Amino acid sequence: MLDLLADIQAQDGTCVVFVSHDLPVVHHVSDRVLVMRDGRVVEEGDVDDVFLLPRHPYTRRPLAAVPEALRSAP
Numbered sequence: 001m002l003d004l005l006a007d008i009q010a011q012d013g014t015c016v017v018f019v020s021h022d023l024p025v026v027h028h029v030s031d032r033v034l035v036m037r038d039g040r041v042v043e044e045g046d047v048d049d050v051f052l053l054p055r056h057p058y059t060r061r062p063l064a065a066v067p068e069a070l071r072s073a074p
Helices: 002-012 023-029 047-052 057-064
Strands: 032-037 040-046
Touching (some): 032 047, 032 057
Antiparallel strands (some): 032 040
């Protein structure tokens, strides 16, 4: 299903808002990412930039729990 969603995005340029706590899945389907805490955006940007060099401590915590191989996988 996620690959189908990615194909539709690539073919049609469709914008999709995808909400998830599954960070490897977020990285797989997203070009840009927003990190929210208590209803406020604490970090945003290109998914690779945010996942590889998170600036906000709230972003760093959950990413530290994800193996690096999954954070940088396409």
